[in-house]
Amino acid sequence: MRDVAVVGFAQRQMPEFDGSPTCVELLVPLFAECYEQTGWSRGDIGFWCSGSSDYLAGRSFSFVSAVDAIGVIPPVNESHVEMDLAWAMYEAWLKIQTGEVDTALVYAFGKASAGVLRRTLALQLDPYTMTPLWPDTVSLAGLQARAGIDAGAWDERAMAEVANRSLTDAEKNEYAIRKGGSSVEELLARPMYADPLRKHDCSPVTDGAAAIVLAAGDRAREVRDRPAWIEGLTHSIDPMSMGTRDLTRAPSAARAATAVDLVGVEVAELHAPFSHQELILRRELGLAGDVRINPSGGALTGNPMFSGGGIRIGEAASRIWSGEVSKAVGHATSGPALQQNLLCVLGATTEGARN
Amino acid sequence: MFYFRTMTRTLSAPVTVAFDYTRSTGPVLGRFLTGLRDGQVVGGRTSDGSVVVPPPEFDPVTHDPVTEFVDVAPTGTVTSWTWVPEPVAGQPFDRPFAWALVRLDGADAPFLHALDVSSPDQVSTGMRVQVRWAEERIGAITDIACFEPEDGGDGGFETVASATSSTTDTEVEVRGAPATSPDTTVPVTGVVTPVSLDYLYAASPEESAFYRGLNEGRIVGQRCPTCQKVYVPPRSACPADGTPTAEEVEVSQTGTITTFCIVNVPFLGQKIVPPYVSAYVLLDGADIAVLHLILGVDAAEVRMGMRVRAVWKPREEWTYSLENIDHFEPTGDPDADFDTYRHHL
Numbered sequence: 001m002r003d004v005a006v007v008g009f010a011q012r013q014m015p016e017f018d019g020s021p022t023c024v025e026l027l028v029p030l031f032a033e034c035y036e037q038t039g040w041s042r043g044d045i046g047f048w049c050s051g052s053s054d055y056l057a058g059r060s061f062s063f064v065s066a067v068d069a070i071g072v073i074p075p076v077n078e079s080h081v082e083m084d085l086a087w088a089m090y091e092a093w094l095k096i097q098t099g100e101v102d103t104a105l106v107y108a109f110g111k112a113s114a115g116v117l118r119r120t121l122a123l124q125l126d127p128y129t130m131t132p133l134w135p136d137t138v139s140l141a142g143l144q145a146r147a148g149i150d151a152g153a154w155d156e157r158a159m160a161e162v163a164n165r166s167l168t169d170a171e172k173n174e175y176a177i178r179k180g181g182s183s184v185e186e187l188l189a190r191p192m193y194a195d196p197l198r199k200h201d202c203s204p205v206t207d208g209a210a211a212i213v214l215a216a217g218d219r220a221r222e223v224r225d226r227p228a229w230i231e232g233l234t235h236s237i238d239p240m241s242m243g244t245r246d247l248t249r250a251p252s253a254a255r256a257a258t259a260v261d262l263v264g265v266e267v268a269e270l271h272a273p274f275s276h277q278e279l280i281l282r283r284e285l286g287l288a289g290d291v292r293i294n295p296s297g298g299a300l301t302g303n304p305m306f307s308g309g310g311i312r313i314g315e316a317a318s319r320i321w322s323g324e325v326s327k328a329v330g331h332a333t334s335g336p337a338l339q340q341n342l343l344c345v346l347g348a349t350t351e352g353a354r355n
Numbered sequence: 356m357f358y359f360r361t362m363t364r365t366l367s368a369p370v371t372v373a374f375d376y377t378r379s380t381g382p383v384l385g386r387f388l389t390g391l392r393d394g395q396v397v398g399g400r401t402s403d404g405s406v407v408v409p410p411p412e413f414d415p416v417t418h419d420p421v422t423e424f425v426d427v428a429p430t431g432t433v434t435s436w437t438w439v440p441e442p443v444a445g446q447p448f449d450r451p452f453a454w455a456l457v458r459l460d461g462a463d464a465p466f467l468h469a470l471d472v473s474s475p476d477q478v479s480t481g482m483r484v485q486v487r488w489a490e491e492r493i494g495a496i497t498d499i500a501c502f503e504p505e506d507g508g509d510g511g512f513e514t515v516a517s518a519t520s521s522t523t524d525t526e527v528e529v530r531g532a533p534a535t536s537p538d539t540t541v542p543v544t545g546v547v548t549p550v551s552l553d554y555l556y557a558a559s560p561e562e563s564a565f566y567r568g569l570n571e572g573r574i575v576g577q578r579c580p581t582c583q584k585v586y587v588p589p590r591s592a593c594p595a596d597g598t599p600t601a602e603e604v605e606v607s608q609t610g611t612i613t614t615f616c617i618v619n620v621p622f623l624g625q626k627i628v629p630p631y632v633s634a635y636v637l638l639d640g641a642d643i644a645v646l647h648l649i650l651g652v653d654a655a656e657v658r659m660g661m662r663v664r665a666v667w668k669p670r671e672e673w674t675y676s677l678e679n680i681d682h683f684e685p686t687g688d689p690d691a692d693f694d695t696y697r698h699h700l
Contacts, residue, residue, distance in 0.1 A: 018363050020559035024591040028599050042597060058372055058554030068590055071597025115554045119443035123550065127376065128384045129409045129496050132548050134445035135467060139454045142437025143467075147456075150435065150480050195438035195475045239415050242456060243464040244407055247435065 003350045004096050005220035005227030008034040008105070008213025009314030013175045013302040016113045017207035021057035023109035026209040027069035034105055034213050038223045042071060045213075046101025048078040051088040051108035051306045055120050066109060077101065084108060085210055085310025086235075086271075086332030086342045092214050093233055102216045109209035110305035117205050117305060124335060126240055137336065138202055140242065141274040142194045144337045147247040148276055149196055156196065159275040160187040163200040163300055166275075170297025177302045178204045200300070203273040208304030210311050228317035228328075228346040232260030235342035240335065250277075253284040253331075253341040260345045266325040267292045269312035271332045273299045280338060281331060295319070309333060313344045320346050366563040366675055373551035380544055383412040383421055388543040390426070391498035394488060398425045398462045405463035409496075427461035429486035430505055434458050434465045438475040444553070447501050453478045457502055469501040477504070494543030561589035564603055566675035572667060576641055578602040584642040588677075607639035608665040610683075611691040613700055614644075617654045632657045636683055637699050644699060645677075651684030660690035 010033035012026050019025045035041055048070060052063045063080045070076055079095075081088050085108035092104035112120075118136035125131050148154045161184055168181030178200075193199045213223075220227040236252035236259075238245050245251060268291050272278035278293065287293070296315040299308050309332025316328035326348040334340040380388055383399060387409045390397035399410025400423040410421050436455040442448055447469035455478070456465035471487065472478045483505035492498035558566060561577050565588045568575035577589035577600035584593065585604050592599050615634035618627075632654050635644035649657055651666075663683040673679045 018365055018557065020365075020557055020562065020591070021554075022559070022591075025559060025599075028592050028597065031597065055552065058370055058552065058556055068592045068594040069597055071593060071595055073595040111557075114556065115552055116443055119445070120552060122445075127378060127548060128380065128388070128546060130467065131550070132445075132496050132546075133447060133468065134443060135454060136439070136443055136446070139437050139439055143435045143454060143456055146437055146480065147435040192438070192475070193440060197437070239411070241407075241409075241411065241464075242467050244401075244411065244415055 002097055002099070002216045003220070003229055004093055004214055004216050005224075005229045006212060006313065006317035006346060007215045007220050007223040007227050008037040009211070009317055010034055010037070011175055011208065011210040011307065011311050011314060013177050013206050013208040013304050013311075015177050015204065015206065017111050019111075021059065021111040021114050022062050022065035022068075023111060023209050024066055024069045026109060027066060027107060027211070030107065030209055030211045031069060031105070034211050038213055038215075040103070040223075042076070045103055045105045046077060047092055047095045047104040048076055049088040049092045049095075049104065049106045050078075050080050051083050051085045051106075051310070052080070052110060053082050053306065055123050056110045056112060056114065056117075056305055058114050083306075084332050084334050085212065085307045086313055086330070086344065087309075087334070089212050089214065089310060089313065089344070090233060090235060090342065093230060096214060096216050102219045104214045105211060106214070106310070107209065107211040108307040108310055110307065111207045112205050112305040113207050121336075130240075137273075138194045138197065140336045141202070141277070142197045143242060144247040145196050145201070145274065145276040148279070151248050153248045154276055154279045156188060157184060158279055159201055160184045160198075162272075162275040162278045163187055166294060166298045166300040167200065169295055170301035173297045173301065175302060176297045177206055179297065179301055197274065201275040203299045203303035203308070204301075206302050206304040206308070208302070208307055210304070210307035210314060212310055212314055212317075224321055226321050226323060226348050228320035229348070229350050230344060231327075231347045232343065232345040234259040235340065237335070237340045238338075240339055242337065247337060248280065250280050250284045250338040250341060253281055253338060253343075256341050256343045257285045260329075260343050262286065262329060262345065264327045265291055265329050265345070267295060267316060267319050267328040269294055269296060269298070269316045269328070269330045271299050271309040271312045273303050273308070273333070275300060277333070277338050281341075285329070285331075285343075309342065313346070316344070316346050320348050323348075363557075364563070365557045365560055366566050367555050367557040370554045370556040371551060372554065373549070376548045376550060378546055378548065380546060381412060383410050385543050386410065386424055388494040388496070388498075388546065391496070392492045392494040392543055393539045394492070396427050396429055396459055396486065396499075398427045398459075399423065400425055406461060407464040408459055408462045408466040425461065427459045429459070431457040431459035431462070431466075431484060431502075433470070433478065433480055433482045433484055435480060436470065436478050438478075444551075447497070452501075455484065455502055457484055468499055471501045471503045495546055559591045561591050561600060565589050568605070569677060569679045570673055570675050572670070572673065572679070574606050574608060574638060574665070576604050576606050578604050585640060586643050587638060587641040587645055604640065606641045609686060610636045610638035610641070610644075610663060611696050612649070612657065612659060612661045612663060613637050613696045614659060615649065615657050617657070630654050634663075634683070636663055637696050642699060647677075647680065648682040649684070650682040658690070660693060660696070662686045662688040662691060
């Protein structure tokens with residue numbers, strides 16, 4: 001296996017983007033940031049891959065329009081996934097592993113506010129037995145939260161603790177769109193929204209985009225003194241049905257965790273769009289008590305559709321670059337109630353990589 | 356049609372994207388949906404012996420096809436629930452309701468559907484519920500209208516039934532036995548799922564300038580500062596080199612037909628009676644052609660290089676739309692040399 005590192009990362013998050021859902025306007029400055037971080041230009045990028053969905057944009061082939069932000073004369077090597085940025089990154093990592101390219105810029109974008117996000121996401125469910133009922137994302141998470149409360153796996157206080165820590169940490173994150181912690185008691189005193197969820201238990205509808213730059217070997221070393229080397233990258237999926245898995249668990253997250261080495265992780269950026277989902281992930285990943293969770297504030301403070309997962313990897317990488325930590329994990333989820341889970345373990349050296 | 360929203364820099368308009376998805380069911384989901392049509396909930400037995408509703412097409416452990424079906428009761432127990440304070444379009448209710456996971460009697464895995472209660476106080480894990488069948492059943496998940504409390508509590512069915520002698524009471528009619536008598540001889544093999552999504556579609560700032568220009572009788576493009584190409588309609592970034600377009604440029608209302616087609620075939624939604632000509636018109640001063648209608652000339656006379664001008668609708672009909680230009684018509688000038696548009700084909 002080739003040593004591949006995260007060497008660039010840029011993001012934008014906002015409650016409502018006043019512009020076209022093609023998001024070209026957001027992507028151009030993100031690419032400019034990536035060029036500045038790497039010292040590269042467009043011609044240095046061996047592979048491009050984007051994540052987005054036409055259902056979110058409300059128009060067909062929106063990802064083709066977004067390619068304008070790259071500029072494609074001469075032509076570029078380009079692909080697309082209808083998945084979060086983290087999965088676009090997975091494809092780029094595979095592309096680099098094939099030896100065909102040494103560098104990649106992956107990006108994702110979404111204007112969730114153009115429609116009703118929690119409704120639009122019903123289209124990712126089983127089209128025979130679920131979508132015709134339009135079960136919304138918040139409700140499916142609420143069923144999961146209740147199942148855990150009833151089973152004694154967590155309680156409302158534990159959920160409020162996650163929210164309060166996230167909102168407090170988000171005060172230091174310029175990109176977070178919801179911030180400002182108070183106290184667990186104050187959060188618990190707030191009204192129920194989708195019982196048993198309060199609004200702060202649910203990630204805010206967020207527009208935005210993000211980009212990540214990958215590079216192999218010496219191409220990574222030429223960019224940064226401390227590239228964030230990918231020590232492990234894996235993803236796994238559970239059945240979609242809400243009835244055939246124990247909703248208090250995330251077996252695919254546990255399975256992903258067995259495929260990487262999480263020992264020694266100092267920071268975990270977990271993509272938990274609902275507060276109780278962080279509790280599930282901490283358990284499934286077996287993270288030690290001293291692992292710092294979501295210092296960025298996490299998805300509860302900003303969760304742009306299609307980049308909210310990849311942003312977790314970018315945030316984790318940033319802490320490797322800065323020297324703050326030597327090993328971190330970024331997690332991304334997709335589908336209803338933590339159906340799909342991706343783990344990206346990042347380290348300051350290539351020694352931990354499973355080559 | 357776009358309109359201004361105050362306090363925004365871009366034009367936006369409501370857009371509804373709708374499509375009826377037609378899907379074949381296969382043997383497992385077909386069996387399940389046939390059962391619903393006939394008033395019977397059907398589960399599938401998986402390799403661990405469990406009865407799962409709806410039946411999965413393939414076993415989650417062995418991945419073998421699920422072939423054993425088990426009738427289960429229309430009554431069951433809530434295993435989890437959540438409250439929906441603000442329903443979205445298409446959900447079983449347009450007023451607040453609960454979603455519930457219900458383990459039907461005879462099944463081992465819970466099943467997701469709506470539960471008709473009027474407040475979260477009326478639902479609890481462990482409560483007994485029953486299927487309320489839809490009045491008309493067609494072989495779809497919506498043949499189950501919802502779950503409702505089995506008896507007792509608010510809206511409790513038996514209490515209502517015993518308290519009234521009226522046989523026209525809807526709740527009585529839909530209890531247990533089907534209210535309708537669908538053709539039960541033909542199995543369900545397909546479903547049609549209408550999907551309709553509402554958006555507020557915003558134009559980019561550059562597109563907004565284009566539509567505002569049209570509303571003033573002007574055609575406005577954007578110039579790429581790197582390659583100097585002028586895009587009409589404008590783009591936020593030059594697709595050739597990725598540079599944001601920065602300079603607004605008004606282009607001529609006269610141009611050259613670069614390529615065209617004669618439309619002879621009628622199609623759904625067609626606004627003009629065929630035959631007519633759709634052509635790419637390269638406006639003078641622009642580097643990309645716009646697609647528009649050519650009138651005022653016999654279709655057989657339209658040719659590459661023909662010079663045409665924009666014909667606008669009456670001013671009082673103008674709006675934020677390219678349709679302000681009704682069509683293009685020949686200017687009568689000599690045709691343009693091929694070299695003037697050869698790089699724009």
